[in-house]
Amino acid sequence: MTTKFTPDHEYIRVEGATGIVGITPYAQNALGDIVFVELPSVGKVLKKGDEAAVVESVKAASEIYAPVSGTVTEVNSALSGEPGLINTDPEAAGWIYKISIANAGELDGLLDAVAYADLTK
Amino acid sequence: MSEPVEDLKTTPLYAKHVAAGGRMVPFGGYNLPVQYNTGIMGEHKWTREHAGLFDVSHMGPSFLTLNNPSGDADADHAAVAALVEPLVCGDINGLKPGQVRYTLLLNETGGAIDDLMVARSPLFPGSLYIVVNAGTKDNDFDIIAKAAGDKAKLTRADDGALLALQGPEAVAVLDTIVPGVAELGFMTYAPFEWNGTKLIIARSGYTGEDGCEILCDASVAEAMWDALLADERVKPIGLGARDSLRLEAGLPLYGHDLDETVSPTEAGLNFAVSKRRRESADFPGAARILKEFGGELSRIRVGLFVEGAPAREGTEILDASGMVVGKVTSGGFAPSLARAIALGFVPPAHATPGTQLQVSVRGRMQPAQVTATPFVPHRYFRKAKS
Numbered sequence: 470m471t472t473k474f475t476p477d478h479e480y481i482r483v484e485g486a487t488g489i490v491g492i493t494p495y496a497q498n499a500l501g502d503i504v505f506v507e508l509p510s511v512g513k514v515l516k517k518g519d520e521a522a523v524v525e526s527v528k529a530a531s532e533i534y535a536p537v538s539g540t541v542t543e544v545n546s547a548l549s550g551e552p553g554l555i556n557t558d559p560e561a562a563g564w565i566y567k568i569s570i571a572n573a574g575e576l577d578g579l580l581d582a583v584a585y586a587d588l589t590k
Numbered sequence: 591m592s593e594p595v596e597d598l599k600t601t602p603l604y605a606k607h608v609a610a611g612g613r614m615v616p617f618g619g620y621n622l623p624v625q626y627n628t629g630i631m632g633e634h635k636w637t638r639e640h641a642g643l644f645d646v647s648h649m650g651p652s653f654l655t656l657n658n659p660s661g662d663a664d665a666d667h668a669a670v671a672a673l674v675e676p677l678v679c680g681d682i683n684g685l686k687p688g689q690v691r692y693t694l695l696l697n698e699t700g701g702a703i704d705d706l707m708v709a710r711s712p713l714f715p716g717s718l719y720i721v722v723n724a725g726t727k728d729n730d731f732d733i734i735a736k737a738a739g740d741k742a743k744l745t746r747a748d749d750g751a752l753l754a755l756q757g758p759e760a761v762a763v764l765d766t767i768v769p770g771v772a773e774l775g776f777m778t779y780a781p782f783e784w785n786g787t788k789l790i791i792a793r794s795g796y797t798g799e800d801g802c803e804i805l806c807d808a809s810v811a812e813a814m815w816d817a818l819l820a821d822e823r824v825k826p827i828g829l830g831a832r833d834s835l836r837l838e839a840g841l842p843l844y845g846h847d848l849d850e851t852v853s854p855t856e857a858g859l860n861f862a863v864s865k866r867r868r869e870s871a872d873f874p875g876a877a878r879i880l881k882e883f884g885g886e887l888s889r890i891r892v893g894l895f896v897e898g899a900p901a902r903e904g905t906e907i908l909d910a911s912g913m914v915v916g917k918v919t920s921g922g923f924a925p926s927l928a929r930a931i932a933l934g935f936v937p938p939a940h941a942t943p944g945t946q947l948q949v950s951v952r953g954r955m956q957p958a959q960v961t962a963t964p965f966v967p968h969r970y971f972r973k974a975k976s
Contacts, residue, residue, distance in 0.1 A: 501830070502631040504923040505899050505930070507952070523952065525900055527630040527923050528830050 473536065473576055474585035480560070481536040481568075483576065490536060491564040492524065492555060495589045501526045503555045508544040509566055515539060517575055522565050524555060537575040539568040601647035602751045602811035610826050618724030620648040623828040630830035634925040637797055637835055638966075641757040642827035643818050650727030651747040651790075651805050654738060656716030663687070666716030673738050674708060674718065679854055679873045681864035688712030690777040690792050693862055694854050695722075695730060700875020700882075701850040702857070704730050705842065707794065712780050716742070719779060719790065721752075721803075723844045751811030756801035756835070758969065759823045761793070764802055767817050771802060776971045785810065793971060796832065798839025798964055800971040837931060838924050840893055840963025846903055847891060847919040847933050855882035856935065858891040858963075889916065889935040893963035894947065896921065896930035898956040901949040907934050907958065908948045915940050918949065926966050932958070 472482045478496035481488040497503065507523040515521055515535035522533040544566045548554055555563035570576070580588065598621040607614065612623030622645065625633060636642055654674065659666040671682040680693030690709040694702045704726040711717035722730040727748065735744040755764055765772040768782045771791055779792035790805040806814050818824050833843070842848050842857055853875065854863050860883070867873050871880060894901070905918040921932030932949070940947060945960040 501625060502629050504631075507899055523899070525923070527634075527834055527925065528624070530900070530902065 471576070471581075473579035473581060474588075475534065475536045475579060476588060477534055478589075479533060479536050481576070481579070482560075482564075483570070486570055486573075487542065488537060488539070488568045488570050489564050490521070490533070490566050490568060491559055492533060493585070493589075494559050497556050497559045497563070500524065500531060501528070503552045506548040506552045506555065506565065508546070508548065509541045511541050511544060513541045515541065515568065524552070524565075533565060535568065536579055537568065538571040540571070541566050542569050543567040599648075601645055602808040603645045603647065603815055606812055606815050607645065607826075612826070612828060615829070617829055618648045620724065622648060623826070625828035625830045626826050628825060630828070630834060631925045633825065633827040633831035634834050636825045637757045637799065637827055637831060638926055639758065641755055641760040641763050641801075641821075641824045642797070642831070642835075643815070643824050644754040644756065644827050644832055645751070645815075646754050646803070646832075647748070647751045647811070648724040649748070649752055650722040650724065650730065651750070651752055652720045652722070652731060652734075653745045653747060654718045654720055654734060654742050655714065655745065656742045657740065659714075659716040661715065663715040667710055670716045670718055670742055671710075673742055674720075674734065675867070675873070677733060677737055677874065678706075678708070679863045679867055679879070680708065681866050682708055682710075682718070684864070684866065685710035688778045688780055690719075690779055690794055694848075694859065695733065696854075696874040697850055698874050700853040700855075700878040702844070702848040702852050702854065703733070703850060705844055705848055705859075705862075706730070707792070709779050709792065712778075719792075725845055747805060750808050751806050751814070753804045753806070753811075753814060753818070754795055754797075754801060755804065755818060755824070756795045756797040756799045756827075758800060760799070760801035761971065763818065763821045763823050764791075764804070766821070774802070775973050776800075785813070789814075796839075796841060797835040798841070798966060798968045798970075799835075800969060831925075834922060834925055837920055837922060837933065838926055838964065838966040839968060840933070840965060842891065842933070843920055852935075853879050853882060855879050855887060856889055856891065887938050890938050890941045891919070891933060891935055892941045893961045893965055894918070894921075894932040894934060894949070894958040895961050895965075896932050896949055896956060896958045898930065899951045900930040901932045901951055901956070901958065905932070905934075906950045907936055908950060908955070909940060910946055910948070912948070912955075915947070924965060931965050933963070936960075
């Protein structure tokens with residue numbers, strides 16, 4: 470199981486051909502209290518870099534981009550009732566959507582944990 | 591994520607904000623905390639339940655004082671009021687000693703150059719205490735000083751610190767440090783002594799809660815900040831919660847809900863256009879504003895309960911049939927109500943509370959219902975009639 474990161478602070482946890490996407494603890498802290506999450510539709514086809522979801526804090530809306538190309542297979546509907554899960558548990562209960570990875574090669578272009586930690590120093 | 595920001599001013603409390611974990615952002619030309627470690631939601635709720643401490647030193651407090659007062663209190667007040675009244679729509683002449691009034695500085699077409707507080711000194715005949723907004727203060731002060739000519743002197747006091755303590759426990763806290771503050775009526779002010787320095791304290795604010803705004807010298811700002819925070823009922827509150835609190839209270843924010851095209855009538859601020867001034871039609875833009883009072887109004891500010899995602903500033907408002915009828919001027923999430931709310935402008939035909947409208951958020955329609963403001967009832971202090 471590998472986790473990769475984008476410079477925009479999304480993570481993708483790779484489990485076989487599926488990636489679980491969310492935002493990093495650094496990102497949730499920077500955004501502050503999340504009050505609304507706009508989830509993608511299951512079946513939506515995304516290209517790497519497409520807007521996949523929107524998270525809203527009290528003050529502002531932030532786009533969440535697709536770290537890789539693929540098709541949305543599942544969304545975390547718990548976020549509709551409890552968007553704050555992204556603040557309290559961004560890497561587990563606060564995941565946003567799952568994507569079937571179209572091209573595993575795209576993962577190589579993302580940051581590993583060390584490079585991402587370096588970026589947010 | 592922290593960018594170097596040039597030419598930003600700091601307030602006398604900058605070091606205190608940083609020490610308290612303040613996340614500093616540029617606002618109105620100043621470096622100010624958008625939130626502390628508590629976060630906007632927690633800070634907002636704390637203010638509604640206890641007492642929130644805000645640094646509003648970026649704003650523009652000032653004093654306008656007659657150069658040659660006669661010593662006759664009422665005549666001197668009338669003289670200084672006569673210098674300001676041609677600029678604003680409020681009754682300044684009618685202020686009682688110590689009384690604070692919300693009014694608007696208007697251009698010749700009745701648009702708002704700024705909204706501000708004007709108060710009559712409780713002590714000095716012919717002196718007004720005037721507080722304007724941060725982003726507009728240089729222009730406002732120019733306009734007021736020009737109108738005063740050689741008859742009165744405008745003294746800026748924005749080199750000091752202005753603190754706001756807001757919330758149901760705010761006045762009780764402040765009264766332990768500055769005894770006598772609890773005697774102030776809502777929208778009045780008085781000078782107080784504290785540790786040998788003078789404070790100007792007004793019972794007013796921008797949250798819909800009871801509370802005070804405290805003007806002090808920069809040299810005692812940190813000591814005052816510490817003294818207030820030493821009380822466990824007080825937490826520091828950033829600009830983020832200041833905005834969500836005022837939005838819930840239905841209070842307009844200059845530069846968003848008010849600008850040079852918006853009249854007080856359109857902004858739903860008829861209470862700020864005094865009856866005496868309307869009868870004499872002697873304020874800037876009177877022709878337009880009086881017409882609007884008579885019903886010729888093309889748009890009016892409304893409150894909206896928004897279903898789903900928050901509708902932010904600039905979001906289009908549509909009627910039930912999908913026709914664009916207006917725009918959101920302030921919008922966000924209301925922590926006290928756990929739902930999205932907005933202020934915006936629509937034609938009067940769509941402005942009745944209960945009217946079903948829509949907002950277009952990221953290309954999708956969401957229901958929005960017109961509602962009376964404030965969204966959260968004001969809890970200002972009212973003295974019992976004796």
